[in-house]
Amino acid sequence: MLAPAPLPLRIPFVDLMRGLALLAMAIYHFFWDLEFFGLADLGVTEHAVWILFARAIAASFLALVGVGLVLAHRNGVKPKLFLRRLAMIVAAAAAITALSAFADPDGIIWFGILHCIAVSSVLGLAFLRVPVIAVIAAGMACVAVPPLLASPMFNGLGWVWLGLAQDVIPSNDYNPLLPWFGYVLLGIAAARLVPPDRWPRWQPSSAATRALCLAGRHSLVVYLLHQPLLMGLLWTVTQFR
Numbered sequence: 001m002l003a004p005a006p007l008p009l010r011i012p013f014v015d016l017m018r019g020l021a022l023l024a025m026a027i028y029h030f031f032w033d034l035e036f037f038g039l040a041d042l043g044v045t046e047h048a049v050w051i052l053f054a055r056a057i058a059a060s061f062l063a064l065v066g067v068g069l070v071l072a073h074r075n076g077v078k079p080k081l082f083l084r085r086l087a088m089i090v091a092a093a094a095a096i097t098a099l100s101a102f103a104d105p106d107g108i109i110w111f112g113i114l115h116c117i118a119v120s121s122v123l124g125l126a127f128l129r130v131p132v133i134a135v136i137a138a139g140m141a142c143v144a145v146p147p148l149l150a151s152p153m154f155n156g157l158g159w160v161w162l163g164l165a166q167d168v169i170p171s172n173d174y175n176p177l178l179p180w181f182g183y184v185l186l187g188i189a190a191a192r193l194v195p196p197d198r199w200p201r202w203q204p205s206s207a208a209t210r211a212l213c214l215a216g217r218h219s220l221v222v223y224l225l226h227q228p229l230l231m232g233l234l235w236t237v238t239q240f241r
Contacts, residue, residue, distance in 0.1 A: 013200040018219045019212030021060045037234050059183045066187025069124045089118045111161045112173035120184040135189040142182030
């Protein structure tokens with residue numbers, strides 16, 4: 001019997017999923033920006049459908065973080081690769097906090113999705129060899145726990161990262177460790193359940209799918225650039241009103 005082909009270094013299907021998540025995020029942010037600049041009144045931060053859409057996007061990104069951890073370190077943790085990626089994410093998260101303080105002091109991003117990805121990536125390493133059933137249980141617990149354990153003792157900036165506050169500090173992007181680390185764990189579990197020879201061998205065959213895969217391969221760059229570009233475009237539009 002022939003041995004199954006080794007798993008490639010990159011799996012285009014996973015890049016495609018990241019690209020689709022980025023596209024959904026850009027769509028959400030476009031309508032959020034329309035409201036921010038007073039060009040539309042859509043209730044993006046209040047309407048249940050928009051809130052669900054935003055949470056689904058964040059959950060997909062974080063689940064894909066878990067998938068990526070498994071794929072990147074399937075043959076053992078690679079410290080240099082991990083630390084290089086972590087340093088880029090931490091630097092980007094710090095830059096976003098600084099820029100948000102300048103752009104909107106009333107909605108500073110203290111612990112947004114990049115901050116969550118950075119911390120979750122470190123914690124996720126501990127679950128790469130834990131029995132899958134335990135990873136699933138831990139992931140579901142993280143998702144379920146916040147409403148049960150929320151307390152005034154976790155109010156304030158020092159606990160903003162945890163997600164158990166009763167009075168949440170206003171922020172334009174808030175993805176605390178709980179419940180969002182749970183989706184990273186579920187992504188880790190899902191990736192570990194797929195045998196190496198069962199990953200999709202799909203390849204992009206159209207300009208659209210190739211573009212989405214390219215965006216997925218460079219998701220951090222796309223994430224950092226898309227909002228300045230969208231906001232710059234809409235700011236320009238407001239100058240001609």
